[in-house]
Amino acid sequence: xxxxxGTSAVVRPxxxxxxxxxxxxxxxxxxxxxxxxLLPASIAVAQxxxxxxxxxxxxxxxxxxxxxxxxxTLPAATSQTLQNWxxxxxxxxxxxGYKGQGVTITIVDDFSSTSKFSGxxxxxxxxxxxxxxxxxxxxxxxxxxxxxxxxxxxSSSVALAPGLNVLNLSYGMYAKAGYSPSQIGWSAEEASxxxxxxxxxxxVSKAAGNDAVAVGGVTSGQQDYLDLxxxxxxxxxxxxxxxxxxxxxxKASMAWYSNTAGSNTAVQSHFLVVGVTGDKTGLYGTSFAxxxxxxxxxxxxxxxxxxxxxxxTNQLLxxxxxxxxxxxxxxxxxxxxASLSRALAPLSIK
Amino acid sequence: MREKSSNRASLCTxxxxxxALCSASPAIAQEMTTLLVDIHQxxxxxxxxxxxxxxxxxxxxxxxVSFNKWYHANWVDMHVDLLTQITQDTGILWGFGTGEEGExxxxxxxxxxxxxxxxxxxxxxxxxxxxxTTFGGKLSEKPCQADYGDLxxxxxxxxxxxxxxxxxxxLKYLVNAKPESQHLWLNYRVTF
Numbered sequence: 001x002x003x004x005x006g007t008s009a010v011v012r013p014x015x016x017x018x019x020x021x022x023x024x025x026x027x028x029x030x031x032x033x034x035x036x037x038l039l040p041a042s043i044a045v046a047q048x049x050x051x052x053x054x055x056x057x058x059x060x061x062x063x064x065x066x067x068x069x070x071x072x073t074l075p076a077a078t079s080q081t082l083q084n085w086x087x088x089x090x091x092x093x094x095x096x097g098y099k100g101q102g103v104t105i106t107i108v109d110d111f112s113s114t115s116k117f118s119g120x121x122x123x124x125x126x127x128x129x130x131x132x133x134x135x136x137x138x139x140x141x142x143x144x145x146x147x148x149x150x151x152x153x154x155s156s157s158v159a160l161a162p163g164l165n166v167l168n169l170s171y172g173m174y175a176k177a178g179y180s181p182s183q184i185g186w187s188a189e190e191a192s193x194x195x196x197x198x199x200x201x202x203x204v205s206k207a208a209g210n211d212a213v214a215v216g217g218v219t220s221g222q223q224d225y226l227d228l229x230x231x232x233x234x235x236x237x238x239x240x241x242x243x244x245x246x247x248x249x250x251k252a253s254m255a256w257y258s259n260t261a262g263s264n265t266a267v268q269s270h271f272l273v274v275g276v277t278g279d280k281t282g283l284y285g286t287s288f289a290x291x292x293x294x295x296x297x298x299x300x301x302x303x304x305x306x307x308x309x310x311x312x313t314n315q316l317l318x319x320x321x322x323x324x325x326x327x328x329x330x331x332x333x334x335x336x337x338a339s340l341s342r343a344l345a346p347l348s349i350k
Numbered sequence: 351m352r353e354k355s356s357n358r359a360s361l362c363t364x365x366x367x368x369x370a371l372c373s374a375s376p377a378i379a380q381e382m383t384t385l386l387v388d389i390h391q392x393x394x395x396x397x398x399x400x401x402x403x404x405x406x407x408x409x410x411x412x413x414x415v416s417f418n419k420w421y422h423a424n425w426v427d428m429h430v431d432l433l434t435q436i437t438q439d440t441g442i443l444w445g446f447g448t449g450e451e452g453e454x455x456x457x458x459x460x461x462x463x464x465x466x467x468x469x470x471x472x473x474x475x476x477x478x479x480x481x482x483t484t485f486g487g488k489l490s491e492k493p494c495q496a497d498y499g500d501l502x503x504x505x506x507x508x509x510x511x512x513x514x515x516x517x518x519x520x521l522k523y524l525v526n527a528k529p530e531s532q533h534l535w536l537n538y539r540v541t542f
Contacts, residue, residue: 099514303514304501314500319410345512347410348494 009062030283036170036287038205082247083122083140085243085277087292089340090141100142100298102305106162106202107135107168107291108193119283133283134170134291141295144302145192150189156194164309165202167193168294170287172224173207181229190226197233200310203301205293206230207286208240214262214331215271232266235309237297237316238334241289245275246324246337253326254333258286261334270313271334272320296340303344385441388431394429395529397490399455402525407512407531410499420454420494420508427457427487433466440467443482447529454494454508460487460529477535493521494506 009307028116039308047255080089092240109131118127128136131149139147145166150158152171173190186194196202209227211219211225215238216228230236240259252275254260274292293316307315322328328336403421408414431445447460464482471477494508496517504517507524511517 094514201364299514303516304498305516307501311500315498318499321412323412341408341512342410342412344514345408345410346506347499347510348414349409349494349496349508 014071034286036172036210036290060126071092079348080264081122084139085122085275085280087275087340090295092341100145100295100302102186103142103164103166103298103301104143104146104148105138105166105168105294105298106150106158106161107131107136107138107170107294108149108150108158108189109154109168109170110153111149112153119281120282121281125282130170130287134168134287136293137288138168138291138294140275141292142298142302145295145298152189154185155189157188158196160196160202163194164298164305164307164312165296166297166301166309167196167202167204168291169204170290171207173226174222174224177218177221177223179225179328181225184225184229186229190229193226194229194233196309197225197230197236198235200308200313202235202308203294203297203313204230205290205297206234206236206238207290208238209259209303210257210285210287211259212257214264215259215267216264217262231264231270233270235313236270237293237313238267238271239286239289239293240271240273240334241276241284242273242325242337243275244277246326248323251324251326252337255284257284258289260332261330263331265318265330268330268334270317272316272338273325273336274338293338296338296343299340300343315343352436382435384432384434386430387433387445389429391426391428393429393447393457393487393529395457395487395527396423396450398525398527399423399450399452399457399489402455402509405509407446409512416511421452423450423452426450429460429462431462439469440465442466445482447484447487449487454492455525456492457489458486461485464533474542475538477541478535478539480533480535482533484529484531484533489525489527489529491525493524 001216082094110129111131113129116129118125119133120126121136131151135147135149137147146161148161158167175184193204197204205229208215209224211217213219216223216231227238230238236244238261240261241255241257242252243255244250244252252273254273255276258273261268272293274289276284276286276288278288282289296316297312300315301307304312304315316338317335319339321339321342322333322336324337325333356397397509399421403418406414406416406418425448427447427450429445429447431443433441433443435441443462443464443466445462447457447462449457449459451457462482462484464480466480468476468478491507495503495507496506496511497503498517505521506517507520510520510523513520
């Protein structure tokens with residue numbers, strides 16, 4: 001397996017921040033890991049060179065090819081304020097005081113490229129890398145979770161921390177369409193992620209993609225094989241983007257760019273949607289949907305401290321709402337809009 | 351709640367009149383008379399239990415659970431206070447509370463015991479001292495059994511079942527309150 005660290009390739013006209021790396025098997029197929037963010041062209045070109053992200057630099061490769069990441073928690077002052085882009089559920093959740101403590105969210109993303117873009121999560125306009133954005137978002141939803149950064153260009157396997165682990169994947173692995181996931185020679189990084197999702201040893205929150213097709217669908221002759229590899233896995237969740245946080249009186253619709261659940265019931269049953277209010281943050285794309293679910297998983301995990309990743313996954317999936325969505329259909333919205341308050345509530349009580 | 355408070359007020363007025371009568375009538379003391387000093391329904395613990403019934407939450411299916419039904423009692427804790435005079439200027443204060451019970455709490459029955467004594471510093475003044483202590487009457491909140499689906503079933507604090515706190519942690523916040531156990535009362539009255 002070879003790796004082309006730092007190679008850039010434009011996979012989708014609507015995507016930026018692409019990191020190239022090889023996926024190989026006996027046939028040496030080539031794929032590109034693409035961060036799933038959508039940016040206005042004016043912002044996308046405003047990329048600037050910069051040093052490695054200091055937090056991701058805490059990850060080093062061991063001889064066993066597993067990365068070791070030291071814990072890095074973002075400054076509390078910037079991450080414990082309820083923002084207007086968050087669902088009201090988050091504020092209700094915080095009021096009881098549990099904010100993801102005891103749970104580790106590992107952000108597998110771009111922390112080393114020169115690509116940066118601007119946005120504002122309510123704490124002032126910032127210009128930073130894709131991974132820095134997704135990390136910041138997850139840490140704002142679950143401010144007491146331990147946040148780890150894993151640069152996806154390292155390709156080493158993702159190490160799990162003690163306790164409940166949540167992996168945030170706001171990127172895809174694109175290659176020419178037509179192969180089955182079993183034909184792909186995954187790097188240690190993706191192989192470990194797929195293994196965790198299969199065995200249910202970590203909640204895997206995967207951005208659904210921004211091609212406005214069904215998960216695993218073909219666009220311009222390419223497919224996201226990471227999506228395909230995670231279909232039917234016990235603790236994987238595909239996350240699509242809504243254009244707002246839905247309510248029963250003001251229902252949300254799918255964002256125009258978001259991939260949908262499609263007709264595959266195995267995808268539908270592991271597909272959630274959340275509001276990505278780019279009109280408030282300047283940040284669009286399912287890249288910014290997945291960290292919300294990562295944060296929710298951490299908060300649910302901080303309540304149910306003995307729950308397995310698969311149980312947390314199922315809790316989020318089984319408590320999703322459909323009454324807050326316009327023209328709900330499983331083929332579009334999957335299980336529905338994630339509801340943190342319902343995921344924390346009992347099914348019955350007596 | 352307001353209704354019970356007004357009951358307390360009116361009955362307390364009656365009790366004060368009885369107490370005044372008691373202190374003004376030496377003959378009663380000589381006959382070891384027992385007088386009704388106070389009778390009322392409700393107490394600070396009753397009020398506290400009722401306050402627990404404020405609020406509610408939604409279950410996973412969106413149906414509303416109101417706390418009110420859990421913290422409602424058909425019978426409100428009734429307290430009866432009596433005074434048995436043993437001399438002209440001393441008496442035993444005693445009484446009881448019936449307690450009350452709702453679906454998710456209980457106020458245990460209580461017993462009150464104490465004494466009352468009075469001095470006459472001058473012909474037109476009375477200095478009274480009373481002390482009472484209460485046994486029982488503790489407010490205990492009961493847990494609920496909450497089913498979280500895939501995550502299992504837990505014994506929880508009913509009111510915190512939908513919060514972020516771990517189910518087992520919520521049990522630490524069950525209310526266990528004792529009534530005012532001792533009461534010392536000093537009164538100086540001048541008639542002019």
